[in-house]
Amino acid sequence: MKITAIEAIPFAIDYRKPLRFASGEVHRAEHVLVRVHTDDGVIGSAEAPPRPFTYGETQRGIVAVVEDVFAPQVVGLTLLQREVIHHRMARTVGNPTAKSAIDMAVWDALGRTLRLPVSDLLGGFTDRMRVSHMLGFDEPAAMVAEAEKVVECHGIRTFKVKVGRRPVGLDTAVVRALRERFGDTVELYVDGNRGWTASESLRAMREMADLDLLFAEELNPADDVLGRRWLVQHLDVPMIADESAPTPADVTREVLGGSASAVSIKTARTGFTDSTRVHHLAAGLGLEVVLGNQIDGQVGTACAVAFGAAYELTSRRAGELSNFLDLDDDLLTEPLRITDGELVVRQSPGIGFEIDDEKLARYRLDR
Numbered sequence: 001m002k003i004t005a006i007e008a009i010p011f012a013i014d015y016r017k018p019l020r021f022a023s024g025e026v027h028r029a030e031h032v033l034v035r036v037h038t039d040d041g042v043i044g045s046a047e048a049p050p051r052p053f054t055y056g057e058t059q060r061g062i063v064a065v066v067e068d069v070f071a072p073q074v075v076g077l078t079l080l081q082r083e084v085i086h087h088r089m090a091r092t093v094g095n096p097t098a099k100s101a102i103d104m105a106v107w108d109a110l111g112r113t114l115r116l117p118v119s120d121l122l123g124g125f126t127d128r129m130r131v132s133h134m135l136g137f138d139e140p141a142a143m144v145a146e147a148e149k150v151v152e153c154h155g156i157r158t159f160k161v162k163v164g165r166r167p168v169g170l171d172t173a174v175v176r177a178l179r180e181r182f183g184d185t186v187e188l189y190v191d192g193n194r195g196w197t198a199s200e201s202l203r204a205m206r207e208m209a210d211l212d213l214l215f216a217e218e219l220n221p222a223d224d225v226l227g228r229r230w231l232v233q234h235l236d237v238p239m240i241a242d243e244s245a246p247t248p249a250d251v252t253r254e255v256l257g258g259s260a261s262a263v264s265i266k267t268a269r270t271g272f273t274d275s276t277r278v279h280h281l282a283a284g285l286g287l288e289v290v291l292g293n294q295i296d297g298q299v300g301t302a303c304a305v306a307f308g309a310a311y312e313l314t315s316r317r318a319g320e321l322s323n324f325l326d327l328d329d330d331l332l333t334e335p336l337r338i339t340d341g342e343l344v345v346r347q348s349p350g351i352g353f354e355i356d357d358e359k360l361a362r363y364r365l366d367r
């Protein structure tokens with residue numbers, strides 16, 4: 001169970017169409033596949049998605065920090081020393097997706113070594129999650145057409161609508177068009193990625209008061225501290241902390257400070273080890289949880305559903321597990337499939353996927 005090497009492999013796969021939102025846009029999945037090797041010949045894998053507009057990481061930066069800083073700290077430890085791994089990596093600030101990919105690749109290697117699914121090792125609550133689909137910025141008719149396709153092809157009936165444009169009517173028109181098209185057959189919530197001010201956010205939420213929204217996420221910057229608290233006090237739906245709360249300490253600060261009343265757990269930024277901490281914190285504080293997406297590929301999505309299905313609290317709501325549908329191709333031997341609006345956790349050892357070597361060779365950027 002001794003870790004003998006860690007690889008960081010940059011790869012790139014195009015999105016069929018860009019995803020646009022208030023803090024940025026994504027055209028290509030320029031991710032890093034992290035592979036943890038052990039002396040038993042086991043390889044555990046996970047992916048790190050650089051999101052400079054959220055965490056400041058870049059693809060080259062992730063490769064460098066894994067190779068130069070984290071690999072030397074982790075090689076030589078065993079798969080059972082996950083808390084030592086966490087402690088050593090924590091000496092370096094930031095780099096959340098690089099650290100998380102190592103953490104999850106270690107868990108994958110552990111599951112493969114023990115011949116057990118990681119989701120069962122974590123909590124084993126269920127083997128599937130309902131899926132929520134994220135709708136990026138476009139005209140109302142185009143966003144409704146995309147939602148129709150997603151309902152028809154995948155049976156998904158929960159949508160997170162990206163908002164945060166100006167004037168706010170651009171976005172409220174989309175949410176209204178979706179509610180008019182689907183009636184009460186779909187669940188809707190909105191994510192502003194900090195695009196609006198506190199007063200714009202409240203005006204928009206009041207305009208949408210009759211649209212039965214589940215949640216609002218990061219409508220305005222949490223750094224506008226008083227404005228954000230004021231907004232949360234005036235909303236009649238929970239405000240989800242996403243990018244304002246990337247660590248357990250941030251979750252505590254934002255929630256106890258009154259700037260959030262629910263939390264997004266993203267395995268891409270908190271791995272399995274810190275996602276477990278955020279989960280326990282949310283359970284202890286009585287917060288609602290949404291399993292979020294960092295615009296993950298299939299490797300990242302398999303990680304997210306393995307974690308989400310492990311606990312009752314994370315599997316209660318639909319999880320954001322469908323961004324990979326927009327990718328041209330992916331790295332798995334057996335692609336993930338969303339059927340009847342659900343994604344199932346594969347009951348194989350580890351996280352539940354196999355990397356296709358031929359595809360990795362095709363998309364890797366370092367050879």
Ligand code: MUC
Nearest residue numbers: 051054242292293294295
């Ligand atoms: C989301 O939930 O915000 C877009 C930016 C980011 O950090 O994550 C995505 C989705």
Ligand code: MG
Nearest residue numbers: 191217218242
């Ligand atoms: Mg968000």
